[in-house]
Amino acid sequence: MDDNYEDESLTDYEEFQATLKTPENQLIDITFSNNKNDFDLNDCTDYREPLSNTTADDHVQPSDDSEEIELDLTEWQIIDPRSGKNRRPRQNEFLELLLSNTRYTSYICWVDKDQGLCRILLPNQVAALWGKVKRRQTNGKMTYQTFARGLRYHYTIGSMMKTKKKHTFCLKKSPKNGSS
DNA sequence: AACCCGGAAGTCCG
DNA sequence: CCGGACTTCCGGGT
Numbered sequence: 001m002d003d004n005y006e007d008e009s010l011t012d013y014e015e016f017q018a019t020l021k022t023p024e025n026q027l028i029d030i031t032f033s034n035n036k037n038d039f040d041l042n043d044c045t046d047y048r049e050p051l052s053n054t055t056a057d058d059h060v061q062p063s064d065d066s067e068e069i070e071l072d073l074t075e076w077q078i079i080d081p082r083s084g085k086n087r088r089p090r091q092n093e094f095l096e097l098l099l100s101n102t103r104y105t106s107y108i109c110w111v112d113k114d115q116g117l118c119r120i121l122l123p124n125q126v127a128a129l130w131g132k133v134k135r136r137q138t139n140g141k142m143t144y145q146t147f148a149r150g151l152r153y154h155y156t157i158g159s160m161m162k163t164k165k166k167h168t169f170c171l172k173k174s175p176k177n178g179s180s
Numbered sequence: 181a182a183c184c185c186g187g188a189a190g191t192c193c194g
Numbered sequence: 195c196c197g198g199a200c201t202t203c204c205g206g207g208t
Contacts, residue, residue, distance in 0.1 A: 087194095090199070136192050136200060144183095150200055152186065157199085164208095166183060 069103055076133045088135035091150050092159045092171055098126070116161075116171035123147075123167055 077086050078093050089097055098108050099118055107126050111117040120126050123144040130150075131142030140146075151169060154160035161170040 083194095134200080135194095138191075138201060140202075142201090146201060148184080149186085149202080152184085153200065156186085162185085164184070 071129070071132055073133070075101060075103075088133065090159075091130070091134075091147075092154050094130055094133055095151075095169065095171060098129075104129075111168060116173055117163070118169055118171065119165075120167040120169070 076089055076094070076097060078089050078097070079085070080087050095108070095118065098104050099110060107122050107129070108118055108120050111119050127142050127144040127147035130147050134142075151160060155162055159172055161172065163170050
């Protein structure tokens with residue numbers, strides 16, 4: 001069955017012709033002979049290597065997801081109930097401020113607002129932001145580890161409650177509507 | 181491995 | 195100088 005197939009294909013490849021376009025829209029004539037591998041790039045005088053060096057990487061991808069939000073320190077002040085003076089937030093106050101700030105909806109969200117339950121969506125960004133906002137300045141950079149340890153301190157002083165859930169914390173109800 | 185937990189000691193700042 | 199609020203380090207648990 002395959003006997004005459006070979007002969008047929010041979011004749012098919014004879015003198016096959018094609019017209020190609022270069023990137024400059026120049027026309028090139030190409031002729032295939034019997035030999036399938038006869039096509040020669042040297043016939044295309046205008047052939048060039050594709051340019052690859054210039055536009056390798058022009059913009060740096062943010063390795064961490066999400067774009068940066070510009071810091072506005074006026075958003076991070078609270079009026080001390082005791083002294084009436086302005087000051088930087090404590091860590092639990094920072095969380096409340098963060099939750100109520102519509103610019104940071106990608107950072108944190110309520111799980112159950114009535115319970116004070118919230119979940120941090122971008123732990124590293126939140127920690128870094130705390131590092132900039134906090135009153136007490138230190139040398140090291142604020143990591144989520146350190147940030148979370150600070151939050152745990154609030155369990156013992158009673159301003160927050162444990163959750164055991166990943167990136168999830170519970171704020172004590174703010175002193176709003178407790179009257180009846 | 182990435183979290184969570186809390187003890188212990190150190191630091192900043194009002 | 196004191197003390198509150200973390201910060202830093204860490205060993206242990208899930």
